[in-house]
Amino acid sequence: MRIQFLGAAQTVTGSLYLLETKKQRFLVDAGLFQGSQKAEKQNFRPLPFHPKHLDGIILTHAHIDHSGLIPRMVAEGYRGPIYATPATIDLCRIVLPDSGSLHEEDCRFENKWRKKCGKDLLVPLYTRQQAEMSLKYFEKLDYYKRHTIGRAVNLTFHDAGHILGSAIVELEIEGSKIVFSGDMGNRDNPILREPDLIDQTDYLVIESTYGDRLHDDPATRMEGLGEIIRGAQGPIIIPAFAVERTQELMYDIIRLQRDGKIPILPIYVDSPMAVSATEIFERYQSVFGSEIRAALKRGEPLFETPNMHLIRSPEESQRLNKLESPAIIISASGMCEGGRIRHHLYHHLPQAQSTVVFVGFQAERTLGRRLKEGVQSITLFGETVPVRAKVKSLDSYSAHADYEGLISWVRGMQQPPAYTFITHGELSSSQALGKRMMDELEIVTVIPALGELFELLPASSGTARLEPAN
Structure with missing residues (x-):
């Protein structure tokens, strides 16, 4: 068996x-590169396989950096099954068509000036229609059931606790077991269960988004959010991922409000995708954690309160640009690279009474990263926008495990992996996690480069072994 790392490598x-x-x-996964223009060009690169020759696609969860390349696979001829949990499929029904629309919109914008300059016109990575077509190839697989896929390959999904429907992938192939952590959830997630433990694996592919840091205590997070809201002199703009982070914020703000720790302000969730995702969340209460299930039994609303307004139409969204008094606007995208959040930043960044609060990971060279690092001005819609608003971060908000959570999860295995591939992290983060795993668990770790290929020798022949492959 061979594995090639074609994305999320360093x-x-x-x-x-x-x-x-x-x-x-x-x-396993087919996601989009996000961040800089250079990174996003990778989504168009030739791949070392033809999609129609694949026997299956296994999806860990619905986030676009894991699922967003699936429509390209289908557009280029893939017609096989796409295995995912039921909740992941429901989320993909909103995430993937929206991604197709964004690709079309970006292409139209780019082609306007290309036409004026006499340059060749571009075609989108895929369209909304192609994204919708890909949905018919999804196959639902429940957690914990061992399924045979392809020819004699056994697949089991375990709960990763990252977002609704997220899965740890366990594969048994040719006498070896390989486990993909997917995105590993934060143990302090108030909505979802903790990540499931795995008994044993020969080979492990593990994420390292926060492999070099520890998260703050959840109580500190709530205190920080409450302090920002109490101190607001104008609108609070919160860029947030539409799936999971927005719902977590809604839940936390309602709790702070219920406990009298913040004033009752208008709350606007300005993301049609987030609104749709929230409706899906309410259909999957069986995968919620114990804390939120207890709240439901007490009759407490999850995501509803009279001052919470779910915004769908562009007209409603545009009216928020006129806000001057304290209010909370939660909008996507979380890294400020697209979506309605850019309009809110355009109107509110120049206002000293406004506050922008980051509650999620900001990839290198994204607009969110630059704002978080303290730039004095940005360019939006072809104009220079001064940054006079207060910019704050609540780094304890994370749907990803920190290094303690990741190491604890591996330590919980009855038999540690023979080899661990560390992916899905900036190089410094992956290196920090690798060092800790080697020091604390005496596990052999590898940080693969993009495109690197390895031969995984069968564990059934004795001891699992690894060899670089040409």
Whole structure:
């Protein structure tokens, strides 16, 4: 069996892992690179396989850096199954078509000036229609059930606790077991269960988004959010991922309000995708953690309060640009690279009474990263926008485990992996996690480069072994 790392190698986004045996080929995840223009150009690069020759795609969760390349696979001829949990499929029904629309919109914008300059016109990576077409190839697989896929490959999904429907992938192939952590959830997530433990694996592919840091205590997070809201002199703008982070913020703000720790302000969730995702969350209460299930039994609303306004139409969104008094606007995208958040930043960044609060990971060279690092001005819609608003960060908000959570999860295995591949992190983060795993667990770790290929020798022949492959 061979594995090739075609994305999320020494970087966070673009998860794409190719598993090959002599007779079969599977992808684990097929995600978009995000961040800089240079990173996003990778989404158009030629791949070392033809999609129609794949035997299956296994999806860990619905976030676009894991799922967003699936429509390209289908557009280029893939017609096989796409294995995912039921909640992941429901989320993909909103995430992937929206991604297709964004690609079309970006292409139209780019082609306006290309036409004026006499340059060749571009075509989108894929369209909304192509994204919708890809949805018919999804196959639902429940957690904890062992399924045979392809020819004699066993697949089991375990709960990763990252976002709704997220899965740890356990594969048994040719006498070896390989586990993909997917994105590993933070143990302090108030909504979802903790990540499931795995008994044993020969080979492990583990994420490292926060492999070099520890998260603050959840109580500190709530205190920090409450302090920002109490001190607001104008609108509070919160860029947030539409799936998971927005719902977590809604839940926390309602709790702070219920406990009398913040004033009752208008709360606007300005993201049609986040609104749709919230409706999906309410259908999957069986995967919620114990804390939120207890709240539901007490009759407490999850995401509803009279001052919470769910914004769908562009007209409603535009009216928020006129806000001057304290209010909370939660909008996507979380890294400020697209979506309605850019309009809110355009109107509120120049206002000294406004506050922008970052509550999620900001990839290198994204607008969110630059704002978080303290730039004095940015360019939006072709104009220079001064940054006079207060910019704050609550780094304890994370749907990803920190290094303590990741190491604890591996330590919980009855038999540690023979080899661990560390992916889905900036190089410094992956290196820090690798060092800790070697020092504390005496585990052999590898940080693969983009495109690197390894031969995974069968554990059934004795001891699992690893060899670089040409």
